[in-house]
Amino acid sequence: MGSSPPLALIFVLLLFPSSAPSRARSASVVTRLPGFRGPLPFYMETGYVEVDEVNEAELFYYFIESERNPIEDPLLLWLTGGPRCSAFCGLVFEVGPLKFVSAKYNGSLPSLVYRPYSWTKVSNMIFLDSPAGSGFSFSRHAEGYDAGDRSWSKHAHTFLLKWFIDHPKFLSNPLYIAGDSYAGKIVPIVTQEVLNGIEAGKQPPLNLQGYIIGNPITGERADLNSRVPFAHSMGIISDDFFELTQRSCEGQDYRSPTDAKCEMCLNTFDEFLSEINLGYMLDPKCARTSPKPKTPDRRTLQEEYLYLLKPPPIPALYCRNYAHFLSYHWANTDIVRKAIHVKKGTVGEWQRCNYDLPYTEDINSSIMYHLRVTSKRYRALVYSGDHDMLITFVGTNEWIRSLNFSIVDDWRSWHVGGQVAGYTTSYSNNLTFATVKGAGHTAAEYKEKECFAMIRRWLSHKPL
Amino acid sequence: MGSSPPLALIFVLLLFPSSAPSRARSASVVTRLPGFRGPLPFYMETGYVEVDEVNEAELFYYFIESERNPIEDPLLLWLTGGPRCSAFCGLVFEVGPLKFVSAKYNGSLPSLVYRPYSWTKVSNMIFLDSPAGSGFSFSRHAEGYDAGDRSWSKHAHTFLLKWFIDHPKFLSNPLYIAGDSYAGKIVPIVTQEVLNGIEAGKQPPLNLQGYIIGNPITGERADLNSRVPFAHSMGIISDDFFELTQRSCEGQDYRSPTDAKCEMCLNTFDEFLSEINLGYMLDPKCARTSPKPKTPDRRTLQEEYLYLLKPPPIPALYCRNYAHFLSYHWANTDIVRKAIHVKKGTVGEWQRCNYDLPYTEDINSSIMYHLRVTSKRYRALVYSGDHDMLITFVGTNEWIRSLNFSIVDDWRSWHVGGQVAGYTTSYSNNLTFATVKGAGHTAAEYKEKECFAMIRRWLSHKPL
Incomplete structure (x- = not known):
C-alpha cells in the first residue's frame, strides 16, 4: 500500500469494524433474478471462496451450468480485465x-x-470477481486489496482448487481458463499456476486443457506500439505523420520513450486517439465519465472506455x-444483492471497474507463460476483435508470430451463416489465432453470433 | 460496336421501328410521385435533353431545387458511376x-x-441519367449507345448548355460537377469540357466553380494496386502473403500483371476478396445476382456489388x-413512368446499372484532368468512405499526394455532432481531401448526416 490509502479503501475498512468470522466458502442456488421475468432458464449459483x-x-463468483450437457461439457473459468472489472461484465455484456x-x-x-448466444450453451462457466476489490469480492484487511499479477493468479488457482472440492462432479470436465483485455495477461499465468499445481500433485486434480483469451494484453511493447501502424492503416x-513517428520512435518503447522527438510524436498521436472510441473505432465516443487521466493514454493499459468512476456517468x-x-443501478440495489x-457489509458501491485500489503489474510480460504452457501441448485460443x-489485432498477431511456432493451418477466412466472420491461423503447439471481423475490444459484445460459433467449434476441437 | 450486338441492344432497336421525330428537349414538373404520400415537399422536374x-x-434527368434558397444556392450536376448506373440511384440511395x-x-x-440529409437542402441538383442507355436515357440509333469516356463527357457538357438555355435563371448560381465511383473519373473530364467551353466563349456562359467526387476511379494503377495494402491493414x-505479393508484384500493374508469380498471388488475392462485400467490408455479402464474371474482379472496375442483371435478384x-x-419494381411500373x-417506347426494362451495352474506356487516366482543372484554381472536393x-481511400490518397500540391491545412479530424466524422487535408489549388469514417463506397449511403455536413460546409467555403 502507498502511504496515503485512497478514500475508497478507507471506506472499505470502515465496513468491517469488527473482524467477524465468516464461512470461508459458500454457495447458493439462484433461481430468480430481480429484473428478469420468470425463473432463470439455466442453473445458476453464486458464492464465495x-x-x-x-x-x-x-x-465472489457466478457459476452457470452448461445448457447442453453439464456432465460432459467443458468448464470455463472467466476472468474479466481492468484490472478489477467485475466478472459480471463478462456475464452480462460479453459471453x-x-x-x-x-x-x-x-x-x-x-x-x-436471456442472451441466446451465451457461451454457457456449450460450457459450464464460472465468472469470478477477482482480484479482491473487484465486483463483490472483498477482503477484511486492507492488505487483502493489495493485488498484483502474481497474487491474482495464485488466488485464482486457490479459488479453483477450493471450488472443485465443493463441486467434485465437475473434476472430470475439460477445464479452460479464459478472459479478455487485462485478464488476457493473467490467463496464461493462471494456467501456468494450475499446471504447476497438477505437476506438484496438488489436490483435487484439475483436468486442465488450455486457455482462451480475447484482445489480450501481454505487457509487451507490441501491445501499444502497434497502435501507431494500426491507426495509420485505419x-x-x-x-x-506515420512515417515521422516510425522514424522518430524506432527501437523505442512507446510507454516510456527516451527520445524527445519520439515523445513529441506520441503526444500528437495521443491527441488523435483521444477523439476516438478506442474500444471500437467506428462507435461514437460516448460520455466519459472520469476526469481525463493526467498521464497520456499510452502510458496505461487501462481500458479507457471502461473507466467509469462513481457516481456513474450517463451516456446517451x-x-x-x-x-x-x-x-x-442493477448491482447496487438491495433486492439484487x-x-x-x-454478504452484507462487505462491499460499498459495486463498480464495473474499481480503479481506486492499488494494483501492481509485477509480471512484465506474459509471453514466457504462453510459451511454457503451449509447449506442454495445452490448447490455446487467442481471438481479436x-x-x-x-x-490491436496487429500487435497480437505480432507477438504470436514472435513465438516462432510452425503454421499448421495457414491464414484463411472462417465463416458464420455463409459470411466471413474473421480470419484464422493455427499453429503447432495447439495455438489458434482468430480475428473477429468488425468486432471491438470485447469481441463477443460486438459479434455475439460469430464469437459463439467460434467458441463452440474450438471447444469441440473442430476447425473454426 | 462489336460485330455481334448484345441482345439488349437488339431489343432497344426493336423499340423504334420508325424513327419518329420527337421534341429535342422537354421538361415537366413533378408534384407527386407514386409510392410517396402527399405532394413532394420540394420542387422537382424531369425531362430530356x-x-x-x-x-x-x-x-433523361431529375432536377430538384434547393430546399433553402434556390436563387443563390449552388447547382450540382450529379453523375452516377457504373458506367451506366442510373442517376436515380444517386437520388434515392445517396444524396x-x-x-x-x-x-x-x-x-x-x-x-x-423524404430523406432529411439530402444535399438538395443546400443545393439545386440535376441527377443525369448518362451516358445514353443508363436509366431512362436512350438513343434512337444503335450508334447512340456506343459510349465511352470522351463521348459521355462531351454529352454531359452539351446537356448542361442546353439545360441552361431552358433554365437561364440558374446561370448565375455557382456550378459544380459531381459524382462518385466510375463517375469520379468522368467528373474532372466534364469539368475540363465545361472549362474549355467557357474559354471558347460557348453560350450560355456557365458559372463553373469546381467539382466533387466520392471514392472516385481515376484509371491509375493506384485504384486497384492499393487494395492489397488496404486488405492487409484490414x-x-x-x-x-502481403509481403509475398508486394515482392512478387513490384512495379506491376495489377490489372494485367506480366510476372507469373505476381499473377498467382493476385489470383489468391481475388479469392480472399471474393468473399467480402467490397463496397463496405463490414456488411454481409448479399445476394449477387449475376453469374460470376469470367474475368477476375481485379480486371474490371465495375462495382461488383452493383452488378445486377435483369431480372433483379432478391437479396435478404x-x-x-x-x-x-x-x-x-418502382422504376418499372407504368404509373411511375x-x-x-x-417517353413511351424508349426504354425496355429500367436497370440500376446497364452493363449490356458497350462502353469504351478511351481515357486511361483522369489525373491530367485533375491537374489541369485545379491548376486553374477551380475548387475540388475528393471524399472517400x-x-x-x-x-480505397489509400489509393485515392496516393494519387492526390502524387499531384505534389502543397498542404494548406494538414491532416486533421473533422467533426459532426461532437464525433470524429473522418479526416481531411486541404491542398493548394483549392483541393480538399476528406475521408468519411466508417463509410463504404457510396459514402453518403452509409453516413448520411456526416456527408451532408461535409457538403454543406464545403459548398459554403467553410472548413470541414
Whole structure:
C-alpha cells in the first residue's frame, strides 16, 4: 500500500469494524433474478471462496451450468480485465446468458433478458470477481486489496482448487481458463499456476486443457506500439505523420520513450486517439465519465472506455455503454444483492471497474507463460476483435508470430451463416489465432453470433 | 460496336421501328410521385435533353431545387458511376431527398419517404441519367449507345448548355460537377469540357466553380494496386502473403500483371476478396445476382456489388441492397413512368446499372484532368468512405499526394455532432481531401448526416 490509502479503501475498512468470522466458502442456488421475468432458464449459483486466509479475502463468483450437457461439457473459468472489472461484465455484456434491455433508466430496476448466444450453451462457466476489490469480492484487511499479477493468479488457482472440492462432479470436465483485455495477461499465468499445481500433485486434480483469451494484453511493447501502424492503416493518422513517428520512435518503447522527438510524436498521436472510441473505432465516443487521466493514454493499459468512476456517468441511450450505466443501478440495489446472496457489509458501491485500489503489474510480460504452457501441448485460443484500438489485432498477431511456432493451418477466412466472420491461423503447439471481423475490444459484445460459433467449434476441437 | 450486338441492344432497336421525330428537349414538373404520400415537399422536374442529334440520343434527368434558397444556392450536376448506373440511384440511395422504405416487397409499389440529409437542402441538383442507355436515357440509333469516356463527357457538357438555355435563371448560381465511383473519373473530364467551353466563349456562359467526387476511379494503377495494402491493414490477408505479393508484384500493374508469380498471388488475392462485400467490408455479402464474371474482379472496375442483371435478384431484407431490388419494381411500373414523364417506347426494362451495352474506356487516366482543372484554381472536393475496398481511400490518397500540391491545412479530424466524422487535408489549388469514417463506397449511403455536413460546409467555403 502507498502511504496515503485512497478514500475508497478507507471506506472499505470502515465496513468491517469488527473482524467477524465468516464461512470461508459458500454457495447458493439462484433461481430468480430481480429484473428478469420468470425463473432463470439455466442453473445458476453464486458464492464465495476464501483465497487469502491471512487477510480474509473472499472471491465472489457466478457459476452457470452448461445448457447442453453439464456432465460432459467443458468448464470455463472467466476472468474479466481492468484490472478489477467485475466478472459480471463478462456475464452480462460479453459471453454470459443475460443482457440488459437497453431502455431509458427511469429509477426502477433495469431489466434483464436471456442472451441466446451465451457461451454457457456449450460450457459450464464460472465468472469470478477477482482480484479482491473487484465486483463483490472483498477482503477484511486492507492488505487483502493489495493485488498484483502474481497474487491474482495464485488466488485464482486457490479459488479453483477450493471450488472443485465443493463441486467434485465437475473434476472430470475439460477445464479452460479464459478472459479478455487485462485478464488476457493473467490467463496464461493462471494456467501456468494450475499446471504447476497438477505437476506438484496438488489436490483435487484439475483436468486442465488450455486457455482462451480475447484482445489480450501481454505487457509487451507490441501491445501499444502497434497502435501507431494500426491507426495509420485505419486512416486516423496521415502517411507523413506515420512515417515521422516510425522514424522518430524506432527501437523505442512507446510507454516510456527516451527520445524527445519520439515523445513529441506520441503526444500528437495521443491527441488523435483521444477523439476516438478506442474500444471500437467506428462507435461514437460516448460520455466519459472520469476526469481525463493526467498521464497520456499510452502510458496505461487501462481500458479507457471502461473507466467509469462513481457516481456513474450517463451516456446517451444510443451508446453501447448505456448498458454499462444500467449495470450500476442493477448491482447496487438491495433486492439484487439479496437475490445473489452478497454478504452484507462487505462491499460499498459495486463498480464495473474499481480503479481506486492499488494494483501492481509485477509480471512484465506474459509471453514466457504462453510459451511454457503451449509447449506442454495445452490448447490455446487467442481471438481479436479487429476494430479494437486498445489492443490491436496487429500487435497480437505480432507477438504470436514472435513465438516462432510452425503454421499448421495457414491464414484463411472462417465463416458464420455463409459470411466471413474473421480470419484464422493455427499453429503447432495447439495455438489458434482468430480475428473477429468488425468486432471491438470485447469481441463477443460486438459479434455475439460469430464469437459463439467460434467458441463452440474450438471447444469441440473442430476447425473454426 | 462489336460485330455481334448484345441482345439488349437488339431489343432497344426493336423499340423504334420508325424513327419518329420527337421534341429535342422537354421538361415537366413533378408534384407527386407514386409510392410517396402527399405532394413532394420540394420542387422537382424531369425531362430530356438531346445530346447527339445524329443518333437522336436523349438524356433523361431529375432536377430538384434547393430546399433553402434556390436563387443563390449552388447547382450540382450529379453523375452516377457504373458506367451506366442510373442517376436515380444517386437520388434515392445517396444524396437526394427520397429513399425507399425497406419493407418486404409484396407485389405492390415500394414506398418512398423524404430523406432529411439530402444535399438538395443546400443545393439545386440535376441527377443525369448518362451516358445514353443508363436509366431512362436512350438513343434512337444503335450508334447512340456506343459510349465511352470522351463521348459521355462531351454529352454531359452539351446537356448542361442546353439545360441552361431552358433554365437561364440558374446561370448565375455557382456550378459544380459531381459524382462518385466510375463517375469520379468522368467528373474532372466534364469539368475540363465545361472549362474549355467557357474559354471558347460557348453560350450560355456557365458559372463553373469546381467539382466533387466520392471514392472516385481515376484509371491509375493506384485504384486497384492499393487494395492489397488496404486488405492487409484490414486484416483480410496475412503478413506473409502481403509481403509475398508486394515482392512478387513490384512495379506491376495489377490489372494485367506480366510476372507469373505476381499473377498467382493476385489470383489468391481475388479469392480472399471474393468473399467480402467490397463496397463496405463490414456488411454481409448479399445476394449477387449475376453469374460470376469470367474475368477476375481485379480486371474490371465495375462495382461488383452493383452488378445486377435483369431480372433483379432478391437479396435478404436485412441487406443494404434490398432497396436496390425495390428500385426495379418502382422504376418499372407504368404509373411511375407516367408520373415522371418517361417517353413511351424508349426504354425496355429500367436497370440500376446497364452493363449490356458497350462502353469504351478511351481515357486511361483522369489525373491530367485533375491537374489541369485545379491548376486553374477551380475548387475540388475528393471524399472517400474509408471502409470501401472497391476504390480505397489509400489509393485515392496516393494519387492526390502524387499531384505534389502543397498542404494548406494538414491532416486533421473533422467533426459532426461532437464525433470524429473522418479526416481531411486541404491542398493548394483549392483541393480538399476528406475521408468519411466508417463509410463504404457510396459514402453518403452509409453516413448520411456526416456527408451532408461535409457538403454543406464545403459548398459554403467553410472548413470541414
